[in-house]
Amino acid sequence: MTAERGIPMNKAEALDRVGGDKTFLQELLNMYATQYAEKTSAMENAIHAADFQAIRDLGHSLKGSSANLSLPRLQYAAFDMETAGLEKDLEGALKALDRLEQEYRRLKDYLGTP
C-alpha cells in the first residue's frame, strides 16, 4: 500500500482493468485530463461560493475517476476534497485543491518519462 502511494500511477493494475489494451488506457487518460480540468475548475468556483455540497460531490467524483485509473495519490487528494466538503472545511478544501494540482503535475511528469 505504501509503495502504491509512492508512485502516481499503478500502471499494471490499470492495464489489467482494461484487459491490457494500452491504446484504450491512453484514451481513458485523455478523458481523465479533460475531467480533471473541468472538475478542478468547478471546485475552485465551489470553494469561492462556499458550496460544500458541490465540493463534496466533485471530490467524490474525481476520487472515483482516479481510482478507476489506479491513480492512488490523486485519489487520496480527491478524498481530502470530499471530506472537506462533508466537514464544511473551506481551508481543508483549499489545501486539497493544492494537493490535487501538485499530484496532477507529478502524474504528468511520471507519464512523460518512459
Added chain:
Amino acid sequence: MSENLPNRTILVAEDDPISRRILEKNLKSWGYETLLANDGRGAWEAIQRPDVRLALLDWMMPEADGPEICRRIREAKKGKYTYILLLTARDQPQDIITGLQAGADDYMIKPVNFLELKTRLQTGQRIIDLEDKLLQTQAQMTELATKDGLTKLWNRTFIMKFLDEELIRAGRTGSPLSLIMLDLDFFKKINDERGHRTGDEVLMRIAEILTKGVRPYDKIGRYGGDELMLVLPNCDRGDAGLIAERLRRECAAEQIRVYGKVINVTISAGCASSDHLVRPTGDRIIQACDKALYRAKAAGRNRVSAFPIRKTMARRRTT
C-alpha cells in the same frame, strides 16, 4: 469468452465518464449490448425498455441516486424482473444494507474487479432465465386453464366468468351488454359423413371468422360442442342483432376447404341483451339467448333471432 452469454441488453447508469467507458468496453467484450445513462433520470427512462433486464447502477448520480432508482423499479413492478447490481465507492456496511433494502440484487464496490463482475452478471442472468421459464410455464398454465384446446377460443368456465363480471359492470355503469349464442347448422351431419377431423377443421375456421369479426374487447367462448358464445360489452340489442347477422353472412359466404374439399357451413344465432331483461343474471341471459337460438333453428336455420321473440326479428335467409 462470450460463447455462453446470449445477447442481452444491459443498462449502465454511471455519471463518471471514465468508469462508464471502462464498463462499456468490458461488457461489450463479454457479448452484452450496452445502454448508457449518465444520471438517474436517464437511467429511469432507459429501464422502461422491456429488453432491459440487467442494470448496473451507480450509487451516486445526479437527479436520482442508485437506491432511489432501485426503489422505483421495484415499486413500478415492470412485467418482467430486472436484475440490479449497485456500484459504489462506499464500503460501509450500512450502505450495503440500504442498497439491498431498496431492492438491489447485488452490490459491488468500485473500482470494480471485472472478473468478479462478469461472474456476478452471470448469476443475474441465471435468475432472469429462471424467471423467464417460470413466466412461460405460467402463461402455458393460464392458456390451458382458460382456453379451449381445439378452437383456441375461451373455454366454458372462463367465458361464463367473463359474462358474470361484465354483467355486474354493465349494471353499475348502466350500459347494455349483449350475448350471442350460435351453433353450426347440421354439424352432426358433417361429423357423421366426413369424419370428426373435418368437423374439427370446420369449427376452427368458423372460430377464426368470428374472432376477426368482433371488437377487440368482445370475447368468444366455446360453450360446448359446436355451440359458441359471444359476450359483447357495451352493445345493445339492435347492434347485437346486426353483428350476429353480419357474422352469419360471413360464415355462409365462406368456402371452407378441408382436405381438398370445399364445405359450405351456415350458422344459426340467438341474441339477448341485458337491457331487455329484468334483473339480468348470467343464467337468465343465457336462457333468453337459448330461446332465441331455438327460434332461429325452428324457423329454418341460417338465421338470427333475438329475445324477446318478435316475428320481425327472425330474419329471412338472405343468401
